[in-house]
């Protein structure tokens with residue numbers, strides 16, 4: 001070993017410039033070609049998983065292979081091994097075909113790999129993220145004192161809300177946890193909420209029993225009277241209510257809880273009000289539709305997933321609140337090794353994560369290149385797609401269970417069809433389109449959601465044809 005030199009950097013991990021350019025350019029072309037095939041191909045995976053698992057066994061990582069071979073292999077397997085969100089006949093859960101500016105943002109983030117924990121490491125990304133947060137907060141009429149951050153998903157953002165509510169509810173929660181409270185903690189959301197709230201209750205240490213699932217009004221919206229009753233009952237029994245969660249765009253049916261009524265009840269009982277607008281919050285981008293969320297500005301905190309209807313790459317959620325002091329109280333830490341430690345500025349002192357990826361660039365580039373007008377048009381287009389599906393299904397004898405102004409439809413097939421879940425399985429297995437089964441107000445329905453920004457009329461017709469034709473097939 002020569003003490004004056006060092007071994008070369010490992011070339012497979014850090015190739016030279018010419019190889020990087022060659023492989024990078026090749027990758028760009030391959031991805032585009034795969035994207036075209038995916039858009040025209042089946043929506044459901046069509047890979048033999050037994051064969052794939054056997055192939056994986058061959059990867060014992062003893063004998064390296066050229067990166068290009070590994071990339072080619074991975075692209076081919078992804079092309080056949082996932083439900084294809086970028087296929088315009090994906091009418092499924094809230095997973096978007098990712099918009100192109102957000103995909104570019106991921107390339108930038110991967111290349112520069114900034115560390116967003118601290119503003120000293122990443123002054124530009126930290127300032128850029130907080131600029132985007134303020135812009136979104138303004139659309140929600142949250143006022144100039146709003147603060148927040150990007151999170152990995154709605155679940156992290158919702159977890160943050162519960163921690164803020166607990167921190168606000170008792171000055172000693174920070175030091176003593178739930179022992180600070182004189183009785184069991186309770187929080188409230190509708191029974192049609194996103195059920196990750198149960199996991200959130202568990203991980204926050206209040207226990208799953210802390211979550212009260214409030215009845216809906218027969219149309220999938222939280223019933224304010226049932227909510228007020230639940231709070232009063234719990235108080236009378238010695239429990240400590242801390243938070244109401246209103247859902248703005250339920251996962252199953254796109255229903256919007258009565259935001260003003262929830263805000264009135266929260267105010268009356270001095271409770272934290274969180275609005276989980278993980279999916280529905282996207283309508284804030286549209287001047288025509290944003291009024292649907294009137295009352296959201298009265299919330300103490302807000303969750304919006306940019307990786308849902310705003311179609312960034314996953315996972316890219318936003319948490320917004322006016323209470324910067326609570327975020328600092330809940331997530332403060334003290335250490336000498338961080339390049340900066342500025343309360344209210346450095347993300348690692350205001351949020352769950354420590355090391356963090358540059359997520360906000362995805363929404364920044366989408367906004368910078370499309371503007372609110374472009375994002376609003378994308379959201380409005382989704383509502384129109386669902387309108388077209390609705391018209392066609394109703395004309396062929398289907399009924400619509402939900403009355404959502406958003407881009408999701410819960411449809412009930414004509415009576416003769418029988419088992420809704422079996423029909424959904426047939427549609428998905430056919431690869432012609434992708435829809436989900438769910439239950440709305442006690443009834444099995446086919447859940448059809450516009451999630452792909454490029455769905456066209458031919459895709460709408462293809463979906464309706466698949467639903468109607470496969471409904472006629474004997475089970």
Ligand SMILES: Cc1ncc(COP(=O)(O)O)c(C=O)c1O
Nearest residue numbers: 094153154155194251276278305
């Ligand atoms: C209303 C609502 N809240 C929260 C979530 C969870 O968000 P994430 O999957 O980003 O953690 C979802 C996901 O669909 C949702 O629909």
